[in-house]
């Protein structure tokens with residue numbers, strides 16, 4: 001079993017994967033469970049990390065690169081070479097905190113758009129790592145938010161679907177040439 005190896009945190013002139021944008025239907029189809037964590041999954045994770053670092057992101061989900069798989073990558077401290085990125089395969093949220101918090105979010109699939117989203121402050125998530133080992137993680141703050149945002153992508157949900165301030169949503173999307181009709185508000 002080949003290890004993933006360290007992925008260099010740098011900007012590539014030509015990232016290996018193409019990111020898809022709001023309005024593209026690949027972002028709306030639910031991702032499938034990964035049955036076996038093999039080298040092709042590790043290669044996908046590596047290329048997703050390279051693409052994420054090249055785009056100044058802190059998270060990326062497989063549907064954003066038109067891959068229908070339950071895989072997300074996260075690095076909340078991309079400037080710090082010592083901070084290990086997280087690779088979550090088939091993630092499942094086991095518990096949410098009762099406390100909610102508001103914070104601004106952005107998304108590599110909706111470049112330029114930043115809006116406030118309300119989410120549970122803390123979560124516990126179960127997933128498989130890049131070696132296929134089951135893991136559990138308690139997260140709060142930015143990491144909790146990043147995991148919830150990326151996991152939404154696996155269900156075809158985008159952060160703009162959760163924005164409550166309709167006026168700000170319309171203004172911000174229009175300003176960045178995205179169609180408000182591409183939003184599917186979450187009940």
Ligand SMILES: [Zn+2]
Nearest residue numbers: 106107108109
């Ligand atoms: Zn996103």
